[in-house]
Amino acid sequence: EAHREWWKEALVYQIYPASFLDSNGDGWGDIPGIISKLDYIKSVGANTIWLSPIYASPQRDMGYDVSDYLVNHTSDEHAWFKASRSSNENTKRGWYFWRPPKKSSDGSRRPPNNWKSIFGGSAWHYDEATEEYYLALFLPSQPDLDWTNEDMRQSIHDDIRFWLDRGVDGFRIDSMNLMSKYPDLPDAEITDPNEEYQSGDKWFASGPRMHEYLRELRTKVFDPYKAITVGELGFTKDVDSVSKYVSRSRHEINMLFTGDIVDLDFGATKFERDDFHPKNLRAVTEKWQTAMPKFDGWNTVYLDNHDSGRSLTRYASDAPEYRTHAAKLLAVYLTTLSGTLFLLAGQEIGMANLPKSMGIEHYLDVEGRNYYHKVLESRGGDVSKMENVMREMQLKARDHGRLPVQWSAATNAGFTELQAKPWMTINPDYKEWNVESQLDDPNSVLSFWKKSLAARMNRVDLFVYGTFESVPEAVPHDRVIAYKRTSPENGHEALVMLNFSDEANERSLPRERNWDVLRGNYPSVRRNGDDVVLRPWEAVVFLAE
Ligand code: ISL
Numbered sequence: 001e002a003h004r005e006w007w008k009e010a011l012v013y014q015i016y017p018a019s020f021l022d023s024n025g026d027g028w029g030d031i032p033g034i035i036s037k038l039d040y041i042k043s044v045g046a047n048t049i050w051l052s053p054i055y056a057s058p059q060r061d062m063g064y065d066v067s068d069y070l071v072n073h074t075s076d077e078h079a080w081f082k083a084s085r086s087s088n089e090n091t092k093r094g095w096y097f098w099r100p101p102k103k104s105s106d107g108s109r110r111p112p113n114n115w116k117s118i119f120g121g122s123a124w125h126y127d128e129a130t131e132e133y134y135l136a137l138f139l140p141s142q143p144d145l146d147w148t149n150e151d152m153r154q155s156i157h158d159d160i161r162f163w164l165d166r167g168v169d170g171f172r173i174d175s176m177n178l179m180s181k182y183p184d185l186p187d188a189e190i191t192d193p194n195e196e197y198q199s200g201d202k203w204f205a206s207g208p209r210m211h212e213y214l215r216e217l218r219t220k221v222f223d224p225y226k227a228i229t230v231g232e233l234g235f236t237k238d239v240d241s242v243s244k245y246v247s248r249s250r251h252e253i254n255m256l257f258t259g260d261i262v263d264l265d266f267g268a269t270k271f272e273r274d275d276f277h278p279k280n281l282r283a284v285t286e287k288w289q290t291a292m293p294k295f296d297g298w299n300t301v302y303l304d305n306h307d308s309g310r311s312l313t314r315y316a317s318d319a320p321e322y323r324t325h326a327a328k329l330l331a332v333y334l335t336t337l338s339g340t341l342f343l344l345a346g347q348e349i350g351m352a353n354l355p356k357s358m359g360i361e362h363y364l365d366v367e368g369r370n371y372y373h374k375v376l377e378s379r380g381g382d383v384s385k386m387e388n389v390m391r392e393m394q395l396k397a398r399d400h401g402r403l404p405v406q407w408s409a410a411t412n413a414g415f416t417e418l419q420a421k422p423w424m425t426i427n428p429d430y431k432e433w434n435v436e437s438q439l440d441d442p443n444s445v446l447s448f449w450k451k452s453l454a455a456r457m458n459r460v461d462l463f464v465y466g467t468f469e470s471v472p473e474a475v476p477h478d479r480v481i482a483y484k485r486t487s488p489e490n491g492h493e494a495l496v497m498l499n500f501s502d503e504a505n506e507r508s509l510p511r512e513r514n515w516d517v518l519r520g521n522y523p524s525v526r527r528n529g530d531d532v533v534l535r536p537w538e539a540v541v542f543l544a545e
Helices: 031-036 038-044 079-086 150-165 210-225 239-246 278-294 311-315 323-335 366-378 387-396 398-402 435-439 445-458
Strands: 011-015 048-051 124-127 132-135 170-173 228-233 255-258 340-344 467-470 480-486 493-499 505-508 516-520 531-534 539-544
Touching: 011 445, 031 038, 038 445, 150 210, 210 228, 210 239, 228 239, 239 255, 239 278, 278 467, 278 480, 311 323, 311 387, 323 340, 323 445, 323 493, 323 539, 340 445, 366 387, 366 398, 435 445, 445 516, 480 505, 493 531
Parallel strands: 011 048, 011 340, 170 228, 228 255
Antiparallel strands: 124 132, 467 480, 480 493, 493 539, 505 531, 516 539
């Protein structure tokens, strides 16, 4: 049985600062904007806030390129990197990965290995002045830190303490498992012969000293402040490796963002076609809900963040006739699972992706743009051949998770002043979909989220700490996701039924208990004997005490 902790029951509201609320009319969200909405956030039911980066940054990767402070990579404008690149003898040279060029057979220089960057192109960048390459797994302006360097680690520890001394409760550790790389930085296996550079994650993710660095951080830095950590875990998906990060007895990090929940509509790579099917969501949900208790680990529950499209559009439906029910169904899913709950600002009102009619000029994020331009080039610059790429971008581009929050029906959605130019396109649906119009409407998505969060907190024994059991599908690959939660305290059971479909579906209720309806997203539940007739995007929670 899981130990009860405040952070396991926390309801976390993620804020992407640039997109939250602009208080001074420059078109960018800011901290006074966030402060002015603290009462609102509290009224939704959240009690913890996660801020995406607010540090000094040249903003090439929207603040994740930090020029003054922190983790796997810094900005190339960080003082550490400026010193590091200044000469081969600088004391901070070893704080990053510098390697001499390789020679091609014709004598020309080549990068030290064949790794490709996560945002495209080689992961190595040549510095003319010192005649070496440095490693940058994301943008060229985001050099990776070398954690084997003891002085570098001490400096990171000091930077973290700086914030702990100011009272933060914890950190999301960005790209956590890239901290340790295999020391020789070996060439990646060639998995795509058409590509010049290959995915080297086998050698740069979860390397040999990974767990040592985390334990050091935990005991030296976090424990004295009782700070909590959420690790972002890309690439590593198998239960065994994951357990090593988050099993309580190993004393490393408190909880994880496992990546497979947001990859369910990826093909071989992110923007390749792979239609979402709820059976995959069912499988990943079951995988982590049942695995974590086995090694006393803890997970997060989330579907949205600033690195993907909105789950409403990707996994459910933003079609006008279904949108309200679908958004409420996702709220039921998220509030009835074990793990620390994270929602992304705007999710509570059912914000959706940009519409299909909006072209590439509305997409600003480097990841999507790099991909788009690479494909465009390979198709001879012919924009008319880009339809399939745009279809994927409309679903998965990171821009959708970064759309300005829609506060009201006023010009600019109340995000910024009427005359201002928002940094990012505002979804034109804001006139209908905004906070103000939902606040006093008892049937709104917002009101439903408030009730759902309250209902979760009311029965943490069931929904946070209860055991999980998947109810098998009725026919192979049906679109209903159903599961039971059982309270370890009193044996009460909740049965959750979620119809991920535009069509009605029937499901029978297990006979062994008397099921009362606890809540749902339709005014009443339709029964047919022991069967429940689930309407499109219907979600029902039954309770047996
Ligand atoms: O966004 C991704 C895929 O669409 C991920 O691969 C993502 O780049 C990875 O999870 C690391 O994310 C973090 O660091 C990135 C930054 O762009 C992301 O916003 C951040 O969440 C590099 O700084």
